[in-house]
Structures are given as structure tokens and as C-alpha cells.
Amino acid sequence: MRLPYGDGTRCYPLTILDDHSRFCLRIEPKSSTIGVKESFIQVFEEYGLPDAILSDNGAQFAGFRRGITQFERYLMDLDILPIHGRVRHPQTQGKIERFHRTMKQEILRQTPRNLLEADRLFQYWRWKYNEIRPHEALGHRPPASVYQPSTRQLFEPRPYEYPEGARLCKVNNWGYLRFGPFRVYLSETMADTYLEIRAGDADTFQVCYRNFQIAEIDANTGVRLNRNIRKL
16 A cells, blocks of 8 residues: 655555454554564564464565565564465455555545654554444454454574475575476575475475475476465
């Protein structure tokens, strides 16, 4: 979502919503998409770690070359599953899309002049939305009456130990993984990282980082079949 400021610049609000309770954990006006990871760290410190995060396909979340992003790797280091909505299919993120529509209707009748004014509007709206505004899907209760923080606390990731006998291959400095006759691009984010290669189903290989499958490879052609991440 992009919003114009009165001074001619644009705002890219970062909005984080709890899927179960619709509780808004954060609304932050940003002048660019830089600093998304740091914003999520602050949310994790305050509210704990989720099991998964559903995001759109913006570059900071899904990357330009369909490689693993720094944000995705960080989530996996915290044992969080990154999930992306289908391209050009906003219904996948229906709750956040409805949240954005309501936010625009109720607080953006006037264009904020700058980032500071936008932040004041956002924080007031977040308080009203969480604490006062009834939600039909919650039995006309506000999200704050339903939301429960996660019991999983933020931690410093440690090196991962793969099972004894696992087939490991190292990603080179350019983000490519070579195994057998094949060379597959994953991401510069994974450079110098050992990944596990597992036999999949029907002539495929699974490329695994920690306890996540990050790619599926055709064993006959070396073509990457998908970049969907799933937890093992």
C-alpha cells in the first residue's frame, strides 16, 4: 500500500496483523521498504515469535530473482515459516487487505503532510482499532479482547546441526548451489552456507536449509521446480 503526503513524497506503511484475532501489532509509516527486518524484530521483542508469517510478494519479502531473501532466511533462523500470497491474488491476504481499506476510509480522508503526521494518525487508528472498534468475526468484540501474545520468545539463532550422514552442499559466493552435474541459483543471501540435499518424490531433489525445504529440483534436468518454502 502506498499513500501520498502533502509535500509530494510517498509513504509505504508497514502493517502487521495477527491472523487469529485481527489484532494490529504494528503500523509504521516508511519512506521506503528499507528497515523491514528491524521493524519485525521490535514486534518479536514485544509480542513473541509466530509460527508463520504471510506476506505479499514485495522485493523485501520475496526477492527480485525469486531467490531466498535476507528476511526469509532470518525468519527460518527463528523457526518461523515464511509464506507468500499468490501473485496478483490479493484475496490470499484478505484480512490485511480489508484492514487497509478500512484504514483508508476512516483516517485518510485528509492527506497527512509528512511522515510525523502520518505516524500520529496511524497510532491513533491502531489504538482505536485494537481497543474499541468491534469486529463482526470476533462476535463484535475488539481485537485486544481476543489477542494473546506468543509464548515463544525472541532468541539469538545458533548454527544448525544436520543429521549424521546428511548429504551437504555449499552455496558459492554468487548464490549458486552445485551438486552432481547441476548448478542451481538460490540466492546470494545463502552464500557460503551448507544446505542439505534430500531425495524427493518422482525424480526430484529437495534442497533444505535447517528444518525447511527451500527449493525442489528436477533430478533429470536440474531445473528448480518451485521456490515455495515449507517446514519439514
